[in-house]
Amino acid sequence: MIIVDYFTIFNGFLLLGFILLILAILLDLIIGDPRWLPHPVIQIGKLISFLEQSWNKGEYRKIKGVFLTIAVLCVVFAITYFILFFAYQFHFLAGFLLEIYLISTTIAIKGLHSAAKSVFVPLVEGNLDEARFQLSMIVGRDTEKLNESEIVRGTVETVAENTVDGITAPLFWAFIGGAPLAMVYRATNTLDSMVGYKSESYIQFGWASARFDDVMNYIPSRLTAFAMWLASFFMKGPKRKEALHITKRDAKKHPSPNSGYPEAMVAGLIGIQLGGVNYYKGVESKRATMGEATRSLVAKDINRSILYMHGGWIVFVIFLFGLMLIKTMVLNEVKQ
Numbered sequence: 139m140i141i142v143d144y145f146t147i148f149n150g151f152l153l154l155g156f157i158l159l160i161l162a163i164l165l166d167l168i169i170g171d172p173r174w175l176p177h178p179v180i181q182i183g184k185l186i187s188f189l190e191q192s193w194n195k196g197e198y199r200k201i202k203g204v205f206l207t208i209a210v211l212c213v214v215f216a217i218t219y220f221i222l223f224f225a226y227q228f229h230f231l232a233g234f235l236l237e238i239y240l241i242s243t244t245i246a247i248k249g250l251h252s253a254a255k256s257v258f259v260p261l262v263e264g265n266l267d268e269a270r271f272q273l274s275m276i277v278g279r280d281t282e283k284l285n286e287s288e289i290v291r292g293t294v295e296t297v298a299e300n301t302v303d304g305i306t307a308p309l310f311w312a313f314i315g316g317a318p319l320a321m322v323y324r325a326t327n328t329l330d331s332m333v334g335y336k337s338e339s340y341i342q343f344g345w346a347s348a349r350f351d352d353v354m355n356y357i358p359s360r361l362t363a364f365a366m367w368l369a370s371f372f373m374k375g376p377k378r379k380e381a382l383h384i385t386k387r388d389a390k391k392h393p394s395p396n397s398g399y400p401e402a403m404v405a406g407l408i409g410i411q412l413g414g415v416n417y418y419k420g421v422e423s424k425r426a427t428m429g430e431a432t433r434s435l436v437a438k439d440i441n442r443s444i445l446y447m448h449g450g451w452i453v454f455v456i457f458l459f460g461l462m463l464i465k466t467m468v469l470n471e472v473k474q
Contacts, residue, residue: 155316156462158234159309159455162241170248178218178243182325186210186332190343194333199342207329207346214325218318240317244308244324247451250300251444257293258440261286280417290435295412297443298404299397303327305451306365307358313458326351352395359396362450363389363403365457369449370407381406384429391426398428400450405429408442 171177189209193202218240226233253276260268269289274281277292284292307327312320326347333340334348363385370376384406385399391413392398405412411431416423 153462153466155313156459158237158241158316159312159458161238162245162312163247163309163455165238165242166245166247168248169242170252171243171246175239178240178321179324179328182210182214182328183332185213186329190333194339194343200345203333203343204346206333206343207326207350210325210329211322211350215318215322218321222317237317241308241312241320244312244317244320246300246304247448250297250304250447254293254297254440254444254447257289258437261289261437261440278418279423280420286437287435290437290439291410291412291414292416293440294404294408294410294435294443295401297440297447298401298412301366301400301447301450302355302359302362302396305447306362306454307355309451309455309458310358310361311354313461323354326354355396359399361457362454363399365453366400366403366407366446366450369446369453373445373449376407377409378407380409380430388426388428391428393425402428404443404446407446408439409433410435410439 169175186206189206193199193206222233222237222240225236253272256272256275257269260266260272266286266289269286270281270284273284273289273292276296279292281289281292308320308323311323315322329347330344330351332347333344334351335341335344367378367381367385370378370381381403385402387402388405389398389402392401401412405428409430409432411427411429413425413427413429416425
């Protein structure tokens with residue numbers, strides 16, 4: 139009679155899942171998102187665009203938007219799951235390597251670092267036109283007339299917000315459910331970026347996509363802000379006490395229920411003010427400010443935000459490792 143030790147098997151899955159995360163992070167740090175490799179997000183975007191063109195018309199747009207969200211997420215989960223299932227059936231190593239790659243496509247550590255640096259370098263060289271152009275590649279706001287301080291603000295806000303969207307949140311969901319859930323998160327984020335607007339065309343149709351994105355980012359955004367604060371203990375000059383106060387005071391002012399947490403934390407740690415007036419296709423948009431305007435923003439603040447981005451995701455991964463150890467110890471206690 140064969141006795142299956144389910145506790146040992148589950149512990150093995152926990153360890154394997156964490157190893158997948160580490161290797162996916164290393165792969166992203168080495169190659170980023172090379173154009174010569176197929177990227178699943180491009181295909182997800184094509185699916186969303188096709189369904190949006192077919193469904194975002196006529197009556198009942200809110201209900202159609204709900205079906206859009208459900209349909210896209212179910213398709214992405216199913217395709218990812220079955221591709222991995224057959225890869226693992228073919229050979230464990232084939233499935234393992236494929237899952238590493240799929241998870242790596244959901245994170246963008248190297249890409250976010252490079253994007254911020256592409257603004258920083260021309261800025262310190264005094265080439266404002268190039269800095270504005272590079273910023274326009276990563277933000278939706280108008281950048282043609284921005285001065286140095288506004289260019290820095292846009293970059294720092296992007297780095298802070300995308301530390302969650304592009305790094306910690308996909309890692310969080312990959313830790314819970316491997317590549318299938320990581321891809322579901324990336325599909326959720328893509329849905330929000332494509333249809334989750336409050337414009338007349340999307341306010342009803344994109345409602346479900348925007349709300350589900352809020353749900354999936356709720357825990358990661360708050361953990362990321364705290365991880366950044368913990369990482370600040372290994373850096374010079376952070377305003378830790380002020381950062382906690384500012385995050386508690388200002389995070390909820392952000393129009394997003396989640397993005398305000400990393401942005402307020404970074405503003406507090408660096409000692410700057412984020413938010414204010416932006417322009418989108420010439421239309422003014424006022425956003426609540428976060429932090430204290432004790433000085434003008436300078437190019438070096440971009441580097442500081444990059445440091446908190448890296449420190450934040452590293453501490454976040456350490457937290458996931460600790461969570462894995464706690465789960466393992468609890469399971470061992472139950473087994474005994």
